[in-house]
Amino acid sequence: EVAGVCIPHTPLAIAAAEAAHASLPEVVTAHASRVFVFASLAARREGCxxxxxxxxxxxxFANMGLSAAYAHSTLRYEIDGAHAARTFLQHYGASRGVLDELWCAIALHMTPGLPMHVSPLARVLSSAVRTDLLADNLGAYSLAEREQIVAAYPRGGHFKERMIDAIGRGVVHRPQSTFGTLSADVLERVDPDFCRTNFCGLILGSSWKDE
Structure with missing residues (x-):
């Protein structure tokens, strides 16, 4: 139990944790563990x-797309993570509704403004990610809750830089997938050769011939 939240120890949860720890760096798996607790507390607070x-x-699985298994993928890493999570839950007999809700929550968790309108799962997952990365809504959690979460799953030194680096490593081979996403900000910071695609440029450079 962390900050009053019971950490699942079902076979499914244990397998999910093992998959994450086998595929992702510690900075990402610790982030995922904190996200679960923050999200659980948010769900409890909202009564959802x-x-x-x-x-x-x-x-x-939210960041599973950053793992080496997707080193040749050209999709957004969030989509890879959503696909992986759906495949994982299918093995445990999850219903179509649960699979679809899970897929959307992961696929949209880094897309500002959308998760809150999709489902309770998408809303609390995205909110918890923003809390751990950006300190959004941090005041909604008590000092005791925050201290217990960080004690159980330490952020460690230079967490911010290490997390940015982890995202950068996971998307550097697929720069086109970052168009219109927060990952473009990451690549702009970590890859000196990255050239951000410009939406206005795409419109103005289209083959349409306006009169």
Missing amino acids: ACEPDTLYVAAM
């Missing part, structure tokens, strides 16, 4: 129903 195992899988 989020099945613990499903939320745990969402947290563990």
